[in-house]
Amino acid sequence: MKVVVNFDLCESNAVCMGIAPEVFEVRDDDFLYVLQENPPEDLRDKVTEAARRCPKQAITIED
Amino acid sequence: MSTVAVVGASLAGLAAADTLRQGGHDGTIVVVDRSARLPVDRPPLSKQLLAGEWEPERAHQPLANKVGDLGLDLRLGVSATALEVGSRTLTLSDGSSLAADAVVLAMGAAPRRLPGPPLAGVHVVRDLDDCLALRADLEVGPSRVAVIGAGFIGAEVAATCRGRGLEVSMIEAAPAPMVRVLPGEIGGFVADLHRDQGVDVRLGVGVEGLVDDGAGRVAGVRMADGTVIDAGVVVVGIGVVPEVDWLDGSGLVLDNGVRCDETCLAAPGVVAAGDVASWPNPLFGEVMRVEQWEHGIEMGEAAGRRVLAGLADEWRGPGDPFPAVPWFWSDQYDRKIQMAGRPAATDEAVLVEGTIEERRFAVAFRRGDRCTGVLAVNRPRHAIQARMKLQASLDWAPIAEMFGV
Ligand SMILES: Cc1cc2nc3c(=O)[nH]c(=O)nc-3n(C[C@H](O)[C@H](O)[C@H](O)COP(=O)(O)OP(=O)(O)OC[C@H]3O[C@@H](n4cnc5c(N)ncnc54)[C@H](O)[C@@H]3O)c2cc1C
Ligand code: SF4
Numbered sequence: 001m002k003v004v005v006n007f008d009l010c011e012s013n014a015v016c017m018g019i020a021p022e023v024f025e026v027r028d029d030d031f032l033y034v035l036q037e038n039p040p041e042d043l044r045d046k047v048t049e050a051a052r053r054c055p056k057q058a059i060t061i062e063d
Numbered sequence: 064m065s066t067v068a069v070v071g072a073s074l075a076g077l078a079a080a081d082t083l084r085q086g087g088h089d090g091t092i093v094v095v096d097r098s099a100r101l102p103v104d105r106p107p108l109s110k111q112l113l114a115g116e117w118e119p120e121r122a123h124q125p126l127a128n129k130v131g132d133l134g135l136d137l138r139l140g141v142s143a144t145a146l147e148v149g150s151r152t153l154t155l156s157d158g159s160s161l162a163a164d165a166v167v168l169a170m171g172a173a174p175r176r177l178p179g180p181p182l183a184g185v186h187v188v189r190d191l192d193d194c195l196a197l198r199a200d201l202e203v204g205p206s207r208v209a210v211i212g213a214g215f216i217g218a219e220v221a222a223t224c225r226g227r228g229l230e231v232s233m234i235e236a237a238p239a240p241m242v243r244v245l246p247g248e249i250g251g252f253v254a255d256l257h258r259d260q261g262v263d264v265r266l267g268v269g270v271e272g273l274v275d276d277g278a279g280r281v282a283g284v285r286m287a288d289g290t291v292i293d294a295g296v297v298v299v300g301i302g303v304v305p306e307v308d309w310l311d312g313s314g315l316v317l318d319n320g321v322r323c324d325e326t327c328l329a330a331p332g333v334v335a336a337g338d339v340a341s342w343p344n345p346l347f348g349e350v351m352r353v354e355q356w357e358h359g360i361e362m363g364e365a366a367g368r369r370v371l372a373g374l375a376d377e378w379r380g381p382g383d384p385f386p387a388v389p390w391f392w393s394d395q396y397d398r399k400i401q402m403a404g405r406p407a408a409t410d411e412a413v414l415v416e417g418t419i420e421e422r423r424f425a426v427a428f429r430r431g432d433r434c435t436g437v438l439a440v441n442r443p444r445h446a447i448q449a450r451m452k453l454q455a456s457l458d459w460a461p462i463a464e465m466f467g468v
Contacts, residue, residue: 013392013399014447015357026444052125055106055356055392 002038002062003047009058016050016059023047064090065374068153068161070143071169072096073105074359075337075366077126079167082367084133088374093161094135095153097142098190101127106356108194109219110394114226115198119191125360143170146313151332165370168310168321168335169363172303172354177211182273184281185297188216197298201227205295208232209284211270213240215393217300218253222395224298225260232263232292234270234284243302244391245400246408249426249438252419253395260396263292273297303354305339320352326382327366332373336366346386346457347405347435355391362387388453390446398422399443403450404436404457415466416442425449427462434462 003023012032016024022043025033039047044061051059067083069076072094080092096102103122111117130137138155145154152162174187184205186197201208201224210221213235221233233240239250240257254264269287276282283293305320314330316322321335323342329335335342337359341352353362365385372382393400406412406428416439417424423441427434427449434457437449445466452461 012443014443018447018451
Protein backbone atom coordinates (compact mmCIF):
# COMPACT_ATOMS: atom_id res chain seq x y z
CA MET A 1 0.00 0.00 0.00
CA LYS A 2 1.30 3.45 -0.94
CA VAL A 3 -0.07 6.63 0.62
CA VAL A 4 -0.09 9.75 -1.52
CA VAL A 5 -1.12 13.17 -0.24
CA ASN A 6 -1.95 15.94 -2.65
CA PHE A 7 -0.33 18.84 -0.84
CA ASP A 8 -2.04 21.37 -3.08
CA LEU A 9 -5.31 20.26 -1.54
CA CYS A 10 -4.17 19.52 2.00
CA GLU A 11 -4.95 22.27 4.45
CA SER A 12 -3.25 20.65 7.45
CA ASN A 13 -6.39 20.27 9.51
CA ALA A 14 -4.98 17.06 11.00
CA VAL A 15 -8.09 14.95 10.62
CA CYS A 16 -5.94 12.14 9.20
CA MET A 17 -3.61 12.39 12.17
CA GLY A 18 -6.53 11.88 14.51
CA ILE A 19 -7.32 8.62 12.77
CA ALA A 20 -3.90 7.24 11.83
CA PRO A 21 -1.20 8.99 13.88
CA GLU A 22 1.23 6.22 12.85
CA VAL A 23 1.15 7.52 9.30
CA PHE A 24 0.18 11.19 9.40
CA GLU A 25 1.60 13.94 11.56
CA VAL A 26 0.89 17.66 11.52
CA ARG A 27 3.88 19.35 13.17
CA ASP A 28 4.26 22.70 14.85
CA ASP A 29 5.12 24.30 11.52
CA ASP A 30 1.54 23.43 10.49
CA PHE A 31 2.63 21.14 7.69
CA LEU A 32 1.50 17.58 7.29
CA TYR A 33 4.24 14.95 7.23
CA VAL A 34 3.66 11.45 5.98
CA LEU A 35 5.63 9.32 8.39
CA GLN A 36 5.39 6.12 6.37
CA GLU A 37 4.72 6.26 2.67
CA ASN A 38 4.35 2.50 2.48
CA PRO A 39 2.62 1.61 5.73
CA PRO A 40 2.17 -2.05 6.67
CA GLU A 41 -1.03 -3.84 5.67
CA ASP A 42 -2.38 -3.84 9.22
CA LEU A 43 -2.78 -0.06 8.95
CA ARG A 44 -4.86 -0.28 5.78
CA ASP A 45 -8.20 0.16 7.54
CA LYS A 46 -7.02 3.23 9.41
CA VAL A 47 -5.43 4.78 6.34
CA THR A 48 -8.55 4.09 4.26
CA GLU A 49 -10.62 5.72 6.97
CA ALA A 50 -8.29 8.74 7.05
CA ALA A 51 -8.58 9.09 3.26
CA ARG A 52 -12.34 8.99 3.52
CA ARG A 53 -12.51 11.50 6.36
CA CYS A 54 -10.09 14.00 4.87
CA PRO A 55 -12.39 16.99 4.27
CA LYS A 56 -10.22 18.03 1.31
CA GLN A 57 -10.06 14.55 -0.22
CA ALA A 58 -6.31 15.01 -0.37
CA ILE A 59 -5.27 11.43 0.44
CA THR A 60 -5.18 8.60 -2.06
CA ILE A 61 -4.09 5.04 -1.56
CA GLU A 62 -2.36 3.28 -4.42
CA ASP A 63 -2.80 -0.51 -4.51
CA MET B 64 -34.52 -9.72 2.32
CA SER B 65 -35.18 -6.46 4.00
CA THR B 66 -35.51 -3.00 2.50
CA VAL B 67 -34.05 0.15 3.97
CA ALA B 68 -35.25 3.56 2.81
CA VAL B 69 -32.94 6.55 3.22
CA VAL B 70 -34.26 10.09 2.86
CA GLY B 71 -31.41 12.45 1.88
CA ALA B 72 -28.38 11.52 -0.26
CA SER B 73 -25.87 13.76 1.44
CA LEU B 74 -23.25 13.10 4.10
CA ALA B 75 -25.45 11.46 6.71
CA GLY B 76 -27.67 9.48 4.33
CA LEU B 77 -24.81 8.06 2.27
CA ALA B 78 -22.72 7.28 5.37
CA ALA B 79 -25.67 5.26 6.69
CA ALA B 80 -26.05 3.43 3.37
CA ASP B 81 -22.34 2.68 3.21
CA THR B 82 -22.35 1.38 6.79
CA LEU B 83 -25.28 -0.89 5.98
CA ARG B 84 -23.36 -2.41 3.08
CA GLN B 85 -20.12 -2.68 5.08
CA GLY B 86 -22.11 -4.40 7.80
CA GLY B 87 -23.40 -7.03 5.38
CA HIS B 88 -26.88 -5.76 4.59
CA ASP B 89 -27.58 -7.27 1.19
CA GLY B 90 -31.20 -6.23 0.82
CA THR B 91 -32.50 -3.24 -1.09
CA ILE B 92 -31.41 0.25 -0.12
CA VAL B 93 -33.54 2.98 -1.65
CA VAL B 94 -32.07 6.47 -1.33
CA VAL B 95 -34.27 9.42 -2.29
CA ASP B 96 -33.19 13.03 -2.55
CA ARG B 97 -35.14 16.06 -3.62
CA SER B 98 -32.12 17.36 -5.44
CA ALA B 99 -31.91 16.43 -9.13
CA ARG B 100 -28.17 15.76 -8.82
CA LEU B 101 -26.19 14.10 -6.09
CA PRO B 102 -25.70 16.92 -3.57
CA VAL B 103 -22.20 18.42 -3.63
CA ASP B 104 -19.99 18.74 -0.60
CA ARG B 105 -21.15 21.88 1.19
CA PRO B 106 -18.05 23.36 2.90
CA PRO B 107 -16.52 24.62 -0.40
CA LEU B 108 -19.78 26.49 -1.16
CA SER B 109 -18.76 29.32 1.16
CA LYS B 110 -15.04 28.94 0.47
CA GLN B 111 -13.24 27.74 -2.69
CA LEU B 112 -16.30 27.56 -4.95
CA LEU B 113 -17.58 30.97 -3.96
CA ALA B 114 -14.09 32.39 -4.32
CA GLY B 115 -14.01 31.09 -7.88
CA GLU B 116 -10.97 28.93 -7.13
CA TRP B 117 -12.82 25.67 -7.70
CA GLU B 118 -15.33 24.49 -10.21
CA PRO B 119 -18.32 22.42 -9.03
CA GLU B 120 -16.89 19.03 -10.12
CA ARG B 121 -14.25 19.36 -7.49
CA ALA B 122 -16.69 19.76 -4.62
CA HIS B 123 -17.87 16.19 -4.46
CA GLN B 124 -18.83 14.51 -1.21
CA PRO B 125 -16.48 11.87 0.18
CA LEU B 126 -18.69 8.94 -0.82
CA ALA B 127 -19.65 10.32 -4.23
CA ASN B 128 -17.19 8.13 -6.10
CA LYS B 129 -18.34 5.07 -4.22
CA VAL B 130 -22.06 5.46 -4.76
CA GLY B 131 -22.00 3.32 -7.88
CA ASP B 132 -20.47 0.40 -5.96
CA LEU B 133 -22.99 0.41 -3.13
CA GLY B 134 -25.78 -1.08 -5.19
CA LEU B 135 -28.27 1.61 -4.25
CA ASP B 136 -31.65 2.27 -5.75
CA LEU B 137 -30.89 6.00 -5.98
CA ARG B 138 -33.87 8.17 -6.82
CA LEU B 139 -32.81 11.74 -7.42
CA GLY B 140 -35.31 14.54 -7.91
CA VAL B 141 -37.75 12.73 -5.62
CA SER B 142 -38.92 14.04 -2.22
CA ALA B 143 -40.44 12.18 0.64
CA THR B 144 -43.75 13.85 1.47
CA ALA B 145 -45.17 11.71 4.29
CA LEU B 146 -44.21 8.89 6.61
CA GLU B 147 -46.49 6.35 8.21
CA VAL B 148 -44.36 5.41 11.18
CA GLY B 149 -46.12 2.20 12.25
CA SER B 150 -45.72 0.53 8.86
CA ARG B 151 -42.58 2.49 7.93
CA THR B 152 -44.14 3.57 4.68
CA LEU B 153 -42.97 6.66 2.83
CA THR B 154 -45.06 8.61 0.36
CA LEU B 155 -42.91 9.99 -2.42
CA SER B 156 -43.41 13.05 -4.63
CA ASP B 157 -43.57 10.89 -7.78
CA GLY B 158 -46.83 9.48 -6.45
CA SER B 159 -45.41 6.14 -5.37
CA SER B 160 -45.21 4.77 -1.89
CA LEU B 161 -42.40 2.79 -0.39
CA ALA B 162 -42.76 0.33 2.47
CA ALA B 163 -39.49 -0.43 4.23
CA ASP B 164 -38.17 -2.43 7.14
CA ALA B 165 -36.21 0.57 8.31
CA VAL B 166 -36.17 4.26 7.46
CA VAL B 167 -33.16 6.57 7.79
CA LEU B 168 -34.09 10.25 8.04
CA ALA B 169 -31.19 12.42 6.83
CA MET B 170 -32.84 15.50 5.33
CA GLY B 171 -30.45 18.09 6.71
CA ALA B 172 -31.64 21.64 7.21
CA ALA B 173 -32.81 24.59 5.14
CA PRO B 174 -31.59 28.17 5.50
CA ARG B 175 -33.80 30.67 7.28
CA ARG B 176 -34.85 33.57 5.11
CA LEU B 177 -35.94 37.11 5.91
CA PRO B 178 -39.67 37.78 5.82
CA GLY B 179 -41.00 39.85 2.93
CA PRO B 180 -41.22 39.47 -0.84
CA PRO B 181 -38.19 38.02 -2.61
CA LEU B 182 -35.79 40.58 -4.10
CA ALA B 183 -33.10 40.00 -6.71
CA GLY B 184 -29.61 40.20 -5.24
CA VAL B 185 -30.59 38.55 -1.94
CA HIS B 186 -28.97 35.16 -1.35
CA VAL B 187 -28.66 32.25 1.04
CA VAL B 188 -25.91 29.64 0.74
CA ARG B 189 -26.88 26.03 1.22
CA ASP B 190 -26.54 24.19 -2.06
CA LEU B 191 -24.69 24.45 -5.34
CA ASP B 192 -27.32 26.55 -7.11
CA ASP B 193 -27.31 29.07 -4.25
CA CYS B 194 -23.55 29.33 -4.43
CA LEU B 195 -23.41 29.74 -8.21
CA ALA B 196 -26.17 32.38 -8.17
CA LEU B 197 -24.31 34.37 -5.52
CA ARG B 198 -21.03 33.92 -7.35
CA ALA B 199 -22.57 35.29 -10.55
CA ASP B 200 -23.83 38.34 -8.65
CA LEU B 201 -20.38 38.90 -7.12
CA GLU B 202 -18.76 38.73 -10.54
CA VAL B 203 -20.78 41.78 -11.59
CA GLY B 204 -18.82 43.74 -8.97
CA PRO B 205 -21.40 45.18 -6.55
CA SER B 206 -20.35 48.35 -4.69
CA ARG B 207 -20.84 46.52 -1.40
CA VAL B 208 -21.95 43.13 -0.10
CA ALA B 209 -23.92 43.10 3.14
CA VAL B 210 -23.83 39.82 5.05
CA ILE B 211 -26.63 39.51 7.56
CA GLY B 212 -25.66 37.13 10.34
CA ALA B 213 -22.08 36.38 11.42
CA GLY B 214 -22.56 32.72 12.14
CA PHE B 215 -19.95 30.46 10.67
CA ILE B 216 -21.35 30.54 7.16
CA GLY B 217 -21.92 34.31 7.23
CA ALA B 218 -18.40 34.91 8.51
CA GLU B 219 -16.93 32.65 5.81
CA VAL B 220 -18.95 34.32 3.06
CA ALA B 221 -17.81 37.74 4.33
CA ALA B 222 -14.17 36.58 4.25
CA THR B 223 -14.52 35.10 0.77
CA CYS B 224 -16.20 38.25 -0.61
CA ARG B 225 -13.46 40.38 0.93
CA GLY B 226 -10.92 38.04 -0.63
CA ARG B 227 -12.51 38.85 -3.98
CA GLY B 228 -11.71 42.49 -3.34
CA LEU B 229 -15.28 43.56 -2.58
CA GLU B 230 -16.39 45.98 0.11
CA VAL B 231 -18.19 44.02 2.81
CA SER B 232 -20.42 44.81 5.79
CA MET B 233 -21.06 42.01 8.26
CA ILE B 234 -24.06 42.55 10.50
CA GLU B 235 -24.79 40.54 13.62
CA ALA B 236 -27.46 41.04 16.26
CA ALA B 237 -25.43 39.22 18.93
CA PRO B 238 -22.49 40.95 20.63
CA ALA B 239 -19.91 38.68 18.90
CA PRO B 240 -19.68 36.59 15.72
CA MET B 241 -20.30 32.84 15.67
CA VAL B 242 -21.97 32.84 19.09
CA ARG B 243 -23.70 29.55 18.49
CA VAL B 244 -20.41 27.68 18.25
CA LEU B 245 -17.98 30.05 19.99
CA PRO B 246 -19.47 30.71 23.41
CA GLY B 247 -19.43 34.02 25.25
CA GLU B 248 -16.94 36.70 24.29
CA ILE B 249 -14.36 34.45 22.69
CA GLY B 250 -15.77 35.08 19.21
CA GLY B 251 -14.52 38.66 19.57
CA PHE B 252 -11.29 37.66 17.84
CA VAL B 253 -13.31 36.80 14.72
CA ALA B 254 -14.69 40.37 14.65
CA ASP B 255 -11.16 41.77 14.97
CA LEU B 256 -9.90 39.46 12.25
CA HIS B 257 -12.55 40.77 9.86
CA ARG B 258 -11.99 44.40 10.87
CA ASP B 259 -8.27 44.07 10.18
CA GLN B 260 -9.15 42.89 6.71
CA GLY B 261 -11.27 45.98 6.15
CA VAL B 262 -14.73 44.54 6.76
CA ASP B 263 -17.29 46.92 8.23
CA VAL B 264 -18.37 44.81 11.23
CA ARG B 265 -21.60 45.79 12.99
CA LEU B 266 -22.31 43.89 16.16
CA GLY B 267 -25.24 44.02 18.54
CA VAL B 268 -27.55 45.65 16.06
CA GLY B 269 -30.63 44.17 14.45
CA VAL B 270 -31.91 44.41 10.91
CA GLU B 271 -35.19 46.16 10.25
CA GLY B 272 -35.59 45.16 6.62
CA LEU B 273 -34.23 45.34 3.12
CA VAL B 274 -34.27 48.36 0.84
CA ASP B 275 -35.93 47.79 -2.54
CA ASP B 276 -34.50 49.76 -5.48
CA GLY B 277 -38.01 50.13 -6.87
CA ALA B 278 -37.39 47.57 -9.61
CA GLY B 279 -37.42 44.42 -7.52
CA ARG B 280 -33.73 44.45 -6.69
CA VAL B 281 -32.14 44.95 -3.31
CA ALA B 282 -30.37 48.26 -2.73
CA GLY B 283 -29.40 47.99 0.90
CA VAL B 284 -30.17 46.95 4.47
CA ARG B 285 -32.19 49.08 6.85
CA MET B 286 -30.85 48.71 10.37
CA ALA B 287 -32.85 48.78 13.58
CA ASP B 288 -30.98 51.92 14.63
CA GLY B 289 -32.38 53.75 11.59
CA THR B 290 -29.21 53.74 9.49
CA VAL B 291 -29.09 52.23 6.02
CA ILE B 292 -26.20 50.24 4.57
CA ASP B 293 -26.17 50.56 0.77
CA ALA B 294 -25.45 47.19 -0.79
CA GLY B 295 -26.03 45.69 -4.22
CA VAL B 296 -25.85 42.14 -2.89
CA VAL B 297 -27.16 40.83 0.43
CA VAL B 298 -26.32 37.42 1.85
CA VAL B 299 -28.58 36.11 4.59
CA GLY B 300 -26.85 33.75 7.02
CA ILE B 301 -29.22 33.64 9.95
CA GLY B 302 -29.18 29.94 10.64
CA VAL B 303 -31.02 26.91 9.39
CA VAL B 304 -34.13 24.97 10.29
CA PRO B 305 -34.23 21.17 10.21
CA GLU B 306 -36.19 19.82 7.23
CA VAL B 307 -39.01 18.22 9.18
CA ASP B 308 -42.19 19.98 8.02
CA TRP B 309 -43.23 16.97 5.99
CA LEU B 310 -43.18 14.85 9.15
CA ASP B 311 -45.81 16.96 10.95
CA GLY B 312 -48.50 14.65 12.23
CA SER B 313 -46.40 11.52 11.69
CA GLY B 314 -46.21 10.94 15.43
CA LEU B 315 -42.44 11.37 15.56
CA VAL B 316 -41.25 13.81 18.19
CA LEU B 317 -40.15 16.96 16.35
CA ASP B 318 -38.25 19.09 18.82
CA ASN B 319 -35.30 20.93 17.33
CA GLY B 320 -35.27 18.39 14.49
CA VAL B 321 -36.20 14.74 14.66
CA ARG B 322 -35.74 13.79 18.28
CA CYS B 323 -33.96 10.46 18.76
CA ASP B 324 -32.90 8.40 21.73
CA GLU B 325 -29.25 7.86 22.64
CA THR B 326 -28.96 5.30 19.86
CA CYS B 327 -30.25 7.50 16.97
CA LEU B 328 -33.64 5.76 17.09
CA ALA B 329 -36.69 8.01 16.65
CA ALA B 330 -39.30 5.20 16.64
CA PRO B 331 -39.01 1.44 16.11
CA GLY B 332 -37.44 1.07 12.69
CA VAL B 333 -36.91 4.78 12.19
CA VAL B 334 -33.52 6.41 12.75
CA ALA B 335 -32.27 9.93 12.06
CA ALA B 336 -28.82 11.45 11.56
CA GLY B 337 -26.93 14.61 10.67
CA ASP B 338 -28.17 18.20 10.71
CA VAL B 339 -31.79 17.05 11.01
CA ALA B 340 -31.41 14.95 14.18
CA SER B 341 -31.26 15.80 17.85
CA TRP B 342 -30.28 13.21 20.41
CA PRO B 343 -29.10 13.01 24.02
CA ASN B 344 -25.34 12.82 23.62
CA PRO B 345 -24.34 10.45 26.44
CA LEU B 346 -20.81 11.84 26.66
CA PHE B 347 -22.09 15.34 27.49
CA GLY B 348 -25.40 14.42 29.08
CA GLU B 349 -27.07 17.03 26.86
CA VAL B 350 -29.53 16.91 24.01
CA MET B 351 -27.72 18.22 20.94
CA ARG B 352 -28.31 18.90 17.31
CA VAL B 353 -25.03 19.40 15.49
CA GLU B 354 -24.74 21.10 12.09
CA GLN B 355 -21.22 20.03 11.25
CA TRP B 356 -19.59 18.10 8.45
CA GLU B 357 -17.92 15.29 10.31
CA HIS B 358 -20.87 14.86 12.58
CA GLY B 359 -23.01 14.15 9.53
CA ILE B 360 -20.76 11.23 8.65
CA GLU B 361 -20.36 9.93 12.20
CA MET B 362 -24.01 10.05 13.10
CA GLY B 363 -24.92 8.60 9.70
CA GLU B 364 -22.66 5.67 10.47
CA ALA B 365 -24.13 5.27 13.95
CA ALA B 366 -27.63 5.32 12.46
CA GLY B 367 -26.55 2.68 9.95
CA ARG B 368 -25.25 0.47 12.75
CA ARG B 369 -28.50 1.00 14.66
CA VAL B 370 -30.45 -0.24 11.65
CA LEU B 371 -28.22 -3.31 11.30
CA ALA B 372 -28.79 -4.14 14.98
CA GLY B 373 -32.52 -3.47 14.75
CA LEU B 374 -33.01 -5.61 11.66
CA ALA B 375 -31.15 -8.42 13.41
CA ASP B 376 -33.19 -8.35 16.64
CA GLU B 377 -36.46 -6.90 15.29
CA TRP B 378 -35.90 -3.69 17.23
CA ARG B 379 -36.11 -5.49 20.57
CA GLY B 380 -32.59 -4.80 21.81
CA PRO B 381 -31.46 -1.54 23.39
CA GLY B 382 -28.89 -0.69 20.66
CA ASP B 383 -25.58 1.06 21.17
CA PRO B 384 -25.55 4.65 22.35
CA PHE B 385 -23.87 7.26 20.14
CA PRO B 386 -21.41 9.35 22.15
CA ALA B 387 -19.87 12.19 20.15
CA VAL B 388 -17.37 14.99 20.47
CA PRO B 389 -18.56 17.39 17.77
CA TRP B 390 -15.76 18.90 15.71
CA PHE B 391 -15.78 21.59 13.07
CA TRP B 392 -13.41 23.76 11.16
CA SER B 393 -13.96 27.10 9.53
CA ASP B 394 -11.57 28.81 7.11
CA GLN B 395 -11.52 32.61 7.16
CA TYR B 396 -8.70 34.46 5.38
CA ASP B 397 -5.54 32.66 6.46
CA ARG B 398 -7.02 31.43 9.72
CA LYS B 399 -8.24 27.93 10.47
CA ILE B 400 -10.68 27.92 13.32
CA GLN B 401 -11.38 24.52 14.82
CA MET B 402 -13.50 23.51 17.76
CA ALA B 403 -13.71 20.12 19.37
CA GLY B 404 -16.58 19.74 21.83
CA ARG B 405 -19.55 21.87 22.69
CA PRO B 406 -18.77 24.45 25.39
CA ALA B 407 -21.39 26.76 26.91
CA ALA B 408 -21.11 30.49 27.54
CA THR B 409 -20.93 29.84 31.27
CA ASP B 410 -17.82 27.64 30.98
CA GLU B 411 -14.48 29.14 31.94
CA ALA B 412 -12.26 29.85 28.91
CA VAL B 413 -8.63 29.01 29.69
CA LEU B 414 -5.95 30.11 27.24
CA VAL B 415 -3.65 27.08 26.94
CA GLU B 416 -1.45 27.93 23.93
CA GLY B 417 -0.34 31.09 22.15
CA THR B 418 -1.97 34.48 22.37
CA ILE B 419 -5.28 35.80 21.13
CA GLU B 420 -3.51 38.89 19.68
CA GLU B 421 -1.45 36.85 17.22
CA ARG B 422 -4.57 34.78 16.43
CA ARG B 423 -2.73 31.55 16.80
CA PHE B 424 -3.87 29.97 20.03
CA ALA B 425 -5.80 27.27 21.80
CA VAL B 426 -8.43 27.80 24.47
CA ALA B 427 -9.82 25.00 26.62
CA PHE B 428 -13.26 25.37 28.16
CA ARG B 429 -13.65 24.22 31.74
CA ARG B 430 -16.78 23.30 33.66
CA GLY B 431 -15.77 22.09 37.10
CA ASP B 432 -13.59 19.03 36.63
CA ARG B 433 -14.66 18.61 33.02
CA CYS B 434 -13.41 19.99 29.75
CA THR B 435 -16.33 20.76 27.43
CA GLY B 436 -14.32 21.80 24.41
CA VAL B 437 -11.09 23.05 22.90
CA LEU B 438 -10.93 25.90 20.40
CA ALA B 439 -7.82 26.07 18.25
CA VAL B 440 -6.93 28.83 15.82
CA ASN B 441 -4.17 27.90 13.40
CA ARG B 442 -3.26 25.08 15.76
CA PRO B 443 -4.81 22.09 14.03
CA ARG B 444 -2.72 19.54 15.84
CA HIS B 445 -3.98 20.74 19.19
CA ALA B 446 -7.58 20.59 18.11
CA ILE B 447 -7.31 17.03 16.92
CA GLN B 448 -5.28 15.77 19.85
CA ALA B 449 -7.67 17.39 22.30
CA ARG B 450 -10.55 15.81 20.48
CA MET B 451 -9.02 12.37 20.84
CA LYS B 452 -8.66 12.92 24.57
CA LEU B 453 -12.23 14.18 24.90
CA GLN B 454 -13.52 11.17 23.01
CA ALA B 455 -12.07 9.01 25.79
CA SER B 456 -13.48 11.22 28.54
CA LEU B 457 -14.35 14.82 29.26
CA ASP B 458 -12.02 14.94 32.27
CA TRP B 459 -10.17 18.19 32.63
CA ALA B 460 -6.98 16.59 33.95
CA PRO B 461 -5.70 14.94 30.72
CA ILE B 462 -6.35 18.16 28.79
CA ALA B 463 -4.51 20.22 31.41
CA GLU B 464 -1.66 17.74 31.25
CA MET B 465 -1.52 17.80 27.47
CA PHE B 466 -1.17 21.58 27.43
CA GLY B 467 0.96 21.73 30.57
CA VAL B 468 -1.33 24.07 32.48
C1 LIG C 1 -22.10 26.76 2.88
C2 LIG C 1 -21.81 25.74 3.95
C3 LIG C 1 -20.52 25.61 4.45
C4 LIG C 1 -20.23 24.68 5.44
N1 LIG C 1 -18.95 24.60 5.93
C5 LIG C 1 -18.67 23.73 6.92
C6 LIG C 1 -17.36 23.66 7.48
O1 LIG C 1 -16.46 24.39 7.06
N2 LIG C 1 -17.13 22.78 8.48
C7 LIG C 1 -18.11 21.99 8.98
O2 LIG C 1 -17.85 21.22 9.91
N3 LIG C 1 -19.36 22.01 8.47
C8 LIG C 1 -19.66 22.87 7.45
N4 LIG C 1 -20.94 22.92 6.94
C9 LIG C 1 -21.99 22.02 7.51
C10 LIG C 1 -22.10 20.68 6.80
O3 LIG C 1 -21.99 20.81 5.41
C11 LIG C 1 -23.44 20.04 7.16
O4 LIG C 1 -23.42 19.82 8.55
C12 LIG C 1 -23.70 18.75 6.41
O5 LIG C 1 -23.93 18.99 5.05
C13 LIG C 1 -24.89 18.00 6.99
O6 LIG C 1 -25.13 16.83 6.25
P1 LIG C 1 -26.54 16.12 6.24
O7 LIG C 1 -26.36 14.89 5.42
O8 LIG C 1 -27.05 16.00 7.62
O9 LIG C 1 -27.55 17.13 5.54
P2 LIG C 1 -27.50 17.88 4.14
O10 LIG C 1 -26.14 17.99 3.61
O11 LIG C 1 -28.29 19.13 4.32
O12 LIG C 1 -28.32 16.91 3.16
C14 LIG C 1 -29.68 16.66 3.30
C15 LIG C 1 -30.23 16.18 1.97
O13 LIG C 1 -31.59 15.78 2.15
C16 LIG C 1 -32.36 16.21 1.02
N5 LIG C 1 -33.76 16.35 1.46
C17 LIG C 1 -34.26 17.23 2.36
N6 LIG C 1 -35.58 17.01 2.55
C18 LIG C 1 -35.92 15.99 1.74
C19 LIG C 1 -37.14 15.29 1.48
N7 LIG C 1 -38.28 15.61 2.12
N8 LIG C 1 -37.12 14.29 0.57
C20 LIG C 1 -35.97 13.96 -0.08
N9 LIG C 1 -34.79 14.56 0.14
C21 LIG C 1 -34.77 15.56 1.03
C22 LIG C 1 -31.72 17.51 0.60
O14 LIG C 1 -31.95 17.74 -0.77
C23 LIG C 1 -30.24 17.25 0.90
O15 LIG C 1 -29.54 16.79 -0.23
C24 LIG C 1 -21.25 23.83 5.93
C25 LIG C 1 -22.56 23.95 5.42
C26 LIG C 1 -22.85 24.88 4.44
C27 LIG C 1 -24.25 25.01 3.90
S1 SF4 D 1 -7.05 15.26 6.70
FE1 SF4 D 1 -6.57 15.83 4.61
S2 SF4 D 1 -6.46 18.05 4.61
FE2 SF4 D 1 -6.35 17.37 6.72
S3 SF4 D 1 -4.18 17.22 7.16
FE3 SF4 D 1 -4.85 15.20 6.52
S4 SF4 D 1 -4.48 15.17 4.32
FE4 SF4 D 1 -4.39 17.31 4.94
